[in-house]
Amino acid sequence: MLCPRCAYDKTTVVGTVKGAINTRSRKCPNCGYIWKTRELPVWDTCPSGYKEYLESLFKDEEQEETKTKWH
Template sequence: MWCPNCESEKTRVVGTNKSYVVERYRKCSDCGYTFSTLESHRFDPKWSKNSEFSQQEADRMSQRRIR
């Protein structure tokens, strides 16, 4: 991960919040700048190989991951 302040590659994760999106708090080892990144997943029914797979099942699976 590149630091948005000094463009150094030396960053580390100092905290994480997990929910529907994963928010990671990072700190640059060179300049000390703290920033956050967001990671999320997207469900698109066209990507599913199984035509029986429904949005309710996808919601149920994502709820299970959060707990």
């Protein structure tokens, strides 16, 4: 993945939290920036209903993030 700060393309994964959706910490060796990513399935390749299932799991978390962001 490209670094969101400098667009360097050889970024490295420095940590992974595994689950239905993986959360990774990535680091850019060029500028030192660290950020988090989520690894999602490509929905077209999943059984029907899987996307809705995952969305229901992460709904509460997304709402928390929205609150933090806007209030």
